[in-house]
Amino acid sequence: NIPFTGSIHGGLQEGKSIILSGRVHPGIDRFHVNLQAGSMHGANIALHFNPRYDGHHYVVTNTFQCGSWGSEERKQTSPFPPGSNFTLQITVTRDFYQISVNGSHFMDYRHRIPFHSVDTIAVGGKVDISSISFSTPAGFPSFPAFPQPGFPPAMPVVPYKNFISGGLQPGRTITIQGMVQPNATRFHVNLQAGSMHGANIALHFNPRYDGHHYVVTNTFQCGSWGSEERNQDDLSVPRFFQLTIICENNAFRIVVNGMQVHTYNHRITPLQSINTLEIDGDVQLTSVMV
Incomplete structure (x- = not known):
């Protein structure tokens, strides 16, 4: 309020x-x-x-x-x-x-x-x-803003899955802070419609480190993947990162360490059906704000 x-x-x-x-x-x-x-x-x-x-x-x-x-x-x-x-x-x-x-x-x-x-x-x-x-800088915990003092949340564990209360809507933001593991090959962040295996994935954000560094984004629906989009920026997801996914009317805007790296147009609607965050792969999480 x-x-x-x-x-x-x-x-x-x-x-x-x-x-x-x-x-x-x-x-x-x-x-x-x-x-x-x-x-x-x-x-x-x-x-x-x-x-x-x-x-x-x-x-x-x-x-x-x-x-x-x-x-x-x-x-x-x-x-x-x-x-x-x-x-x-x-x-x-x-x-x-x-x-x-x-x-x-x-x-x-x-x-x-x-x-x-x-x-x-x-x-x-x-x-x-x-x-x-x-x-906060690497090595320090992150906290949400509480009107009253509270205990800091426990360190999130990978694989990570959390329910998005009320689903997504324009203006809602998800912030993920963590560290890419040494010798990582890839990790992913999924925004899904449901938590069951085979659920539709509205946004699959997938940094890869095989040979060179790049990011794949895609959508999984009706049992198959759509056409993937690739960001060839070698610095798109550095080892210590803060990833912010901003849900807008027509797209997800993706910001890494304060710099916008990608915009991904919605392929699954209504947005309220997107109610699960899932993170897995070669990454260690410091905090997740949903």
């Missing part, structure tokens, strides 16, 4: 990313995402990210500390048109927050408050948020 305030388990650290997926209301005037030190009214806000829609579309960023706002920074363009779905990723670097929207770099915001003090995320305004997840 919006407004939303949740704790950031483990706080912020260099290399950590926050990924929000959502939808802008058609009649929006503004919304905001705040990274702040504490959840109390008047808490210091390290990053205030604020798309606005008065006259034209632009984005304001600022910091609130010691009871007052600093000098705001403005981007006179905005990648958040009214009524659109989006994925916003904020990555912590040593000197600034690196902000990407829909897999493309949007802006950097230099730190004015030490990021180590940030432990809370808050979202408000005319926006729907379907998921908030955190990706």
